[in-house]
Amino acid sequence: MHGGTRWTEPVLLFATAAVIFTADQATKALVATGIGLNERISIVGDLVQLWNVRNSGAAFSLFQGGTLLFLAVTVLAFGMIVYFHRTFRGRNPWLQVLLGVILGGTAGNLVDRVRYGYVTDFISVGVGNVRWPTFNVADSSIVVGIGLLVAYLFLTDRRRQEVGI
Numbered sequence: 001m002h003g004g005t006r007w008t009e010p011v012l013l014f015a016t017a018a019v020i021f022t023a024d025q026a027t028k029a030l031v032a033t034g035i036g037l038n039e040r041i042s043i044v045g046d047l048v049q050l051w052n053v054r055n056s057g058a059a060f061s062l063f064q065g066g067t068l069l070f071l072a073v074t075v076l077a078f079g080m081i082v083y084f085h086r087t088f089r090g091r092n093p094w095l096q097v098l099l100g101v102i103l104g105g106t107a108g109n110l111v112d113r114v115r116y117g118y119v120t121d122f123i124s125v126g127v128g129n130v131r132w133p134t135f136n137v138a139d140s141s142i143v144v145g146i147g148l149l150v151a152y153l154f155l156t157d158r159r160r161q162e163v164g165i
Contacts, residue, residue, distance in 0.1 A: 012096040020104025024137040028120040051124040105141030
């Protein structure tokens with residue numbers, strides 16, 4: 001590993017996390033101050049709405065009221081991020097960006113859970129009463145980050161198998 005990697009990878013990770021965290025907190029604050037609780041505003045007809053709801057559950061409003069469980073899972077998630085950060089050292093720098101996306105989202109929801117006991121969810125997608133569970137920037141970051149990380153690992157592992165490594 002060359003000297004530049006030693007500093008650039010943590011910078012990528014934490015800079016990405018800071019951007020995601022800031023976007024998450026800013027959008028939640030805008031929604032909380034600009035839209036009444038349980039109020040909906042149509043963005044793209046009925047398909048996409050801003051809907052200010054409080055979520056004491058996990059991502060996408062699952063498992064309501066499990067704050068202590070979510071705090072434990074968050075600590076585990078932070079541990080996994082540290083593990084992957086170290087494991088991926090010297091590999092593709094985009095892996096550090098993906099870890100930063102996951103870290104920023106995890107931190108955004110953690111701060112809300114500790115501060116308020118809930119997170120503000122506000123993105124609602126669906127038609128009529130058939131809707132995806134309402135979510136926020138942090139939820140999206142966690143899910144997309146993990147999905148892309150798994151896809152990367154699956155594809156690179158498959159390539160190694162094909163070339164006999």
